Amino acid sequence: MGSRGDWKKLLPTALPGAAWLVAFMLLPSLFVFYASFLQRGANGWISGPLTLSNYLRFLGLDGESFDPLYLKILWRSLLLGGVTTAVVVLLGYPFAFFIALSKRKNLLLLLVVLPFWTNFLIRVYAWIVIFQRRGVLNAFLASVGFNPLHLYPSWTAVYVATVYTYLPFLILPLYASVEKIDWTLLEAAYDLGAGRLRGFFHAILPQTIAGLVSGVMLVFIPAVGTFVISDLLGAGKTVLIGNVIQQQFGSSRDWAFGSAAAFVLMAVVLLGLWIYARWAGEKGLEDLL
């Protein structure tokens, strides 16, 4: 897409998508950003004057003493996102290779995509059926002579369900990279004296970075903002930043504070991704991203 002529030719194809993004992404975001500096109005709407109080409240600086309630919730969400991403990478990375090298690629890919054929909420409810006191898991444990586990509601359940939910989002883009791997590069690395481990890190991993990076983003961003999983499997006892934002726009009717919380979350996630991209760039991988 070097010359200006190309740009003009591409304009008609880019226009519908761009218009969509401006109308339903950029303008609402600007509105939310504006709203985060307003206050809760009389009938649960928003009204002026402009203020920083929503952000101060989120940072715990609005009261007499420092109260990191929301910062703790944000931290919990980032931890959930980070741990989920790490576990998903550990499970999904080898699995993407397993699919790509298998003779039954299509069947395995179908199995990865199969959960999407069922509604997301139903899949989360299914975890309740598994984890609840008289659920499937405890019935199994009882049958082999173990004591029941109290996993519903719990953080463990939230973590398990989050990993389960986002695993395919890592496997699919990664698989696309793994399938295109030029394996002669591994042979070249062996030929030049690299053992198995160094062969993998120098010849194979760099070829999968593009898929890994997009997979990590597809997992981390929604995992940090999740609220349905913690709502259902934590039964309201596991509060995440997603739950806070949802409450402000729902039952609490404080759109201004909800907007501020949403923007803090967005800023933190973007900052994280920016650092991540910088790191990947330093590794000499920028043009693979």
Add this chain to the structure above:
Amino acid sequence: MEQHKLFKGKRARTPRGEVVVEVSGVRKRFDGGTQALDGVTLQVMAGEFFSLLGPSGCGKTTLLRILAGFENPDEGVVRINGQDMRSVPPYRRPLNLVFQNYALFPHMNVYDNIAFGLRMKRLPASEIGSRISWVLDLVDIAGLEKRRPDELSGGQKQRVALARALVNEPDVLLLDEPLGALDYKLRKQLQVELMNLQEELGLTFIYVTHDQEEALVMSDRLAVMRHGKIEQLDFPEAVYERPTTRFVAQFLGASNLIPAAALDESRTTTPLGDLAVKEALAPGRRYTLSIRPEKLRLHRTRPPRANVVPVRVDDIIYTGAENQYLLDAGPLELIAYTLNADIQEPGFEEFDYDENVFAELPPENLVAIDG
């Protein structure tokens, strides 16, 4: 050309003329059931330019991959410098491979690609630097260090791939059709450069190619392979002048093949009449006589010599340097090449379509192949 210090010590380790690579009785069958190698035995001497030549599927690349350690033979032994390679992984073998499609690391620049092998050996950075500047000069790519592989031309990639292998000072350099992807002119130029390089370094090259001309031009010795077997292993001149199988006679250049039966030790009967040969034949045995098109001589008037066959000019193909005549010799078609030298002397004359002429098959140029 200047001898380089780095490889001088190398040469002492495997003195010229000694066996570096020894392959004996190697067989390899792939999962699909194809017999890729069917009992291959050969020896490569130190400092030799050795080629494996054959059509695709003949097993030459499989043999190279077995030498490199990427495949294991089902049967047979590979020794390098006398050491059995059976349990030696690719990364511990004293050889390097130049891959067919170069296999340069796309995420590394030229310098890092070349440095890769030295870094794997954990050499100090100063040594890496001096070796690389030597090899950059050697293959004439100084100044390209910061480029990425996708910013290089085909010829430049080829040089980088060569440098990446050479910088490790291998005992043997394996090359898998390294010039296959390049255009004709560049290929010719790099052939000469590779030969000079090999001679200068005194390094052993094992070169896989399907290009018979390339193999003839470059090799000290070559093995012609077919169906996983070696058909003939000899010097280029011997393989071309004295093919021992019909396949070799046809795969290297063109040949006129004439079925024959020996009448006595030096005379045969053929569909073209009786032909004399300069070989000791077994009377009664069946042979195929082979003669190269350029060895066949055409005359307007019958020369007073043996092995003259009347023919009619069927077709003339002008290829620039030579004229190729397709000749109707009755039961057989013959083909003859004459040099396009504008000399009106016997052997250089030009003939017309449908002209009746005489083809002379000199006995010393007729090669008798068994069967």
